[in-house]
Amino acid sequence: MANTETTERVSDLSGEKYKYGFVTDIEMDRAPKGLSEDTVRFISAKKTEPEWMLEWRLEAYQRWLEMREPKWARVHYPPIDYQNSSYYAAPKSQGERPKNLEDIDPKLLETYKKLGIPLSEQMMLAGVAVDAVFDSVSVATTFKQKLTEAGVIFCPISEAIREHPELVRKYLGSVVPTTDNFFATLNSAVFSDGSFVYVPKGVRCPMELSTYFRINASETGQFERTLIIADEDSYVSYLEGCTAPKRDENQLHAAVVELIALDGAEIKYSTVQNWYPGDEEGKGGIFNFVTKRGDCRGKNSKISWTQVETGSAITWKYPSCILRGDNSVGEFYSIAIANNYQQADTGTKMIHLGRNTRSRIVSKGISAGHAENTYRGLVSVHPRAEGARNHTQCDSLLIGGECGAHTVPYIESRCPSASVEHEATTSKISDEQLFYCLSRGIPQDEAVSLIVNGFCREVLQQLPMEFAVEAQKLVGISLEGSVG
């Protein structure tokens, strides 16, 4: 059922703004276009999955057939033809997953080097363990040894399904059920790979964990699934980055991320999302429909989401926290930049169920060009959540008079001892600020970048050091030429 093809070369890219827009010319093993029960079976077979996993997928697929695409977000796009996409693509050289880095196709290593993601351990600087997902499969996980010593499991989810079925069966779908929403259900049926993390009781993960997602092949969707479990009193910091080649077509990305924090555990999840956003006329770009949810299942647990969203033609994502355990804490720090014809509809949900639960939301939205940028968020306090506290700060910055900035918060409180506070502001980069920078010799693009970085500072500070610098640059690059 698989066929092979060689991906096309893309014209000269030097000097272009989206520096990740290249294509790796590599032989691919891929599923033919289309989605059916056979596709689901094909993926499951490719991954040599146990029967229970296949059943789980098929159930989701059946359910998906009855669902309809959600329409409530402020995003507009032509109908997606789910039959016109391939649901599995893997570098052919990866038929057998390499046991160590020497076995990896040098072309892949070269790709990740270009992306600034060094996969060879000796080359790595700061001790960040990386799992690299190339189209539908994980191609390399680094620092395995060191992590194993600490008892941390960090591997492709396909491997976890085979090697750690008891953990996967217990937790997969327990935060985002297969019935959750159209895109999550689709993901449940066809997800091909992603990362799995388990941090045992009392363990502080010795290094940052990172997954790097890369869409390479054309006419494919990417559906990765990430599952992170932090057992009692453990800590883990996880970062994901995403890029894709420049293409005129729109490619679908529908991921699901589930986080589970047990008693006293803390998960810090950071994202730098830089999928190809489409060109200046709005052609091409990734449709990014993502379901991310964390469950503070245990008391005194904490889940913190930080996201820097600069890419994708469409972003639809609401990393959320279910604050179930008493005294648990949820955080959401977000920078969303939409330029040219990008559309972003992103925010969070904080569901306060347990006593004395706390949540904090800081959202910084920047709109430029003809883009539409929406913050959409829910804070819900249930009657049992005595003493719950939420604070939300939601700021929008507009650059130019052709874009839109929108704020849609839902605030629901059913607990008299809870306190929920929300603040929102909208502003623009003032002429005075720009002139002041210019008069001190700072060129326009750099001045915009400086001012916007100042606007985003509170969120950038949340990122791990190594990525904060990259994120700052990205903020500048994303807005180049937006004033003037």
Added chain:
Amino acid sequence: MTVEALPRVDPKTALFRKDFAANAADLPGAGLGWLDARRGAALEAFALSGMPTRRIEAWKYTDLAVALENDLEPATPFRAEDAAAIADSAVFAGAMQIVLVNGYLHSIGGAGLTDAIDVVDLAQLSVRTPDWVEKHLGARAAGSDQILGAASLALMRGGIAVRVRAGSVDLPPLQISVVNPARGHGVMSHTRVLLVIEDGASLDLIETHAGEGEAKGLANLGMEIVLGENAVLNHTRLQDEAGGTLHVASIGAFLSRDSRYHVLLGNFGGRLSRVDMNVRLAEIGAEAHIRSIAVLDGERHADVTTVMDHASPHTVSRQLFKSVVGGRSRSVSQGRVTVHKGAVRSDSHQMYKALLLGPRAEADAKPELEIYADDVVCGHGTAIGALDDTALFYLRARGIPMEEARAMLVRAFLEEVIDGFAEGDLRDALWRRIDTALASAQGGAA
């Protein structure tokens, strides 16, 4: 009219449609071409969405279809035994009073009307109806964005059109008293009020709603406000319907250049109330301030939903909503501020605050911003919680008993809304009503 052709209709939607089908020929003004057309469009707008349910985003927190009875009959005009209910509806000192009974114009009293004011009875529409009524009636509060407003136009039985002539200032306040006397069974009234304040004119309007009886009825009001250039309207609403009533008011305001609209919404009575207010800051320099107070005891549901359209440069809007929610009540505050492309230097702020008095009370807020112009100052804030413990402690440490201290703080919380708006008699009346409601709401919480 092609209503019959529309597919499956729920019983609540059918209630309105049957009313129309049975009575279309007898509705006031039937046969007037311009009115037939507007009624037709309004009915279509209503029929397309049907009776609002939670599935409609603007009605997310208020399910009218569930709340509404399906055996309501059209309300009837004045009867002799209604006199007592009308007498109860007090006139504010010096005010010109217009009394509506079940949506029908009943009488003009109080200080009578000055020459600066024209009133037209909407139950008597005819070919002799003045042009200004024809120009404005049904132009606002009748579209798909105000579904019940559309129904109020389509099914209108009566109401009034009021015009304040250009340049008229220093008029006595105008009081519009809407009284819904008991009919022994559930009734529905569909009333329209059109208010045109011409260029440079200024008016203080007091709008009161009161009722009697426990029957579960619907009082549906569609209100249109047109402000000419530099016109001013200070509008106070005291909604104190009977306990079984479902009160829906769709208000559509159009603000011309440099006009100012200030409104205070007092939400006290009724089983469920919904104020659906659309304000269009249509021309440069227009300014709107909306204040709202809800004090809810028992099992009331009060929803204030606003849409503020900044359609021109240099327009200003301010919204301040405060709710005190006791018992099993629920307060809903929703507002969307839209700054349209080109409406630069728009300045807008919304603030929603709610105090929850008990474990079964609920407050929901949805302050929305929709911005399409970059040179603007827009913001909103929301705070839902309990009384400040520290302040409470401070007062008690000074010897003030708990209940008194609480009452003091709750009053202080609401004072910000009333302060600088209502004065004299009106202020006293508001506080009297608030205090009664507070006593009941706080008692209910204990």
Added chain:
Amino acid sequence: MLEIRDLHVTVDGKEILKGLNLSIPAGEVHAVMGPNGSGKSTLSYTLAGREGYDITSGSILYKGEELAALTPDARAAKGFFLALQYPVEIPGVSTMVFLKTALNAQRRARGEDEVDAVKVLRLVREKAKALNITEDMLRRPLNVGFSGGEKKRLEILQMALFEPSLAVLDETDSGLDIDALRLVAEGVNAMRSPARAMLVITHYQRLLDYIVPTRVHVLRAGQIVTSGGPELAKELEKKGYETITGAAA
């Protein structure tokens, strides 16, 4: 250094500068004084190249080069500095980061090597001390929550850091108490050098007690109506603009 010839400038379609002539050689400090609305701020913004200040005729030669076509950042890189009457707040951007960004942007534009963070820090600290600018101020967001005096001192710090060839100080004395004024004046005087020209724009004579100018010019209704030595400032203070400019006209 600076040669302004018959300069006409309109703002929002209204002519504000109406044939202004002014020449400042290197090594000199000139003062332009004038009543409110005479065009002082327009002059400084025009020199810095702010958008909306349209030169309808005339020329501004800086080191013999016409300035009109240059953007504000290009002028800064060429050694032109304007201390603003109302320095601007930029939330979230620390003062130190701003200084480093500006310094290196100017160096880059001139084809010079960038200065690393440690060196910039050392440089800034050294200059900050003389102006009584604390470490804490340098860490805080640019001008956010700064007092009037702090903002003005920071402007002078930037001048000291960028070492411009031509500095324009626009109403740098406004809103300052006498101690702050003295501090600012000392900072300015320390910058006086044979290679540098300065233009002090002010409404009050007070500042000129501390920064003694080579020449004083009186601006009125968009033109320089009279010029003289430092004594002209004193005379203005005594007799008022009406008498002096009336006599000149």
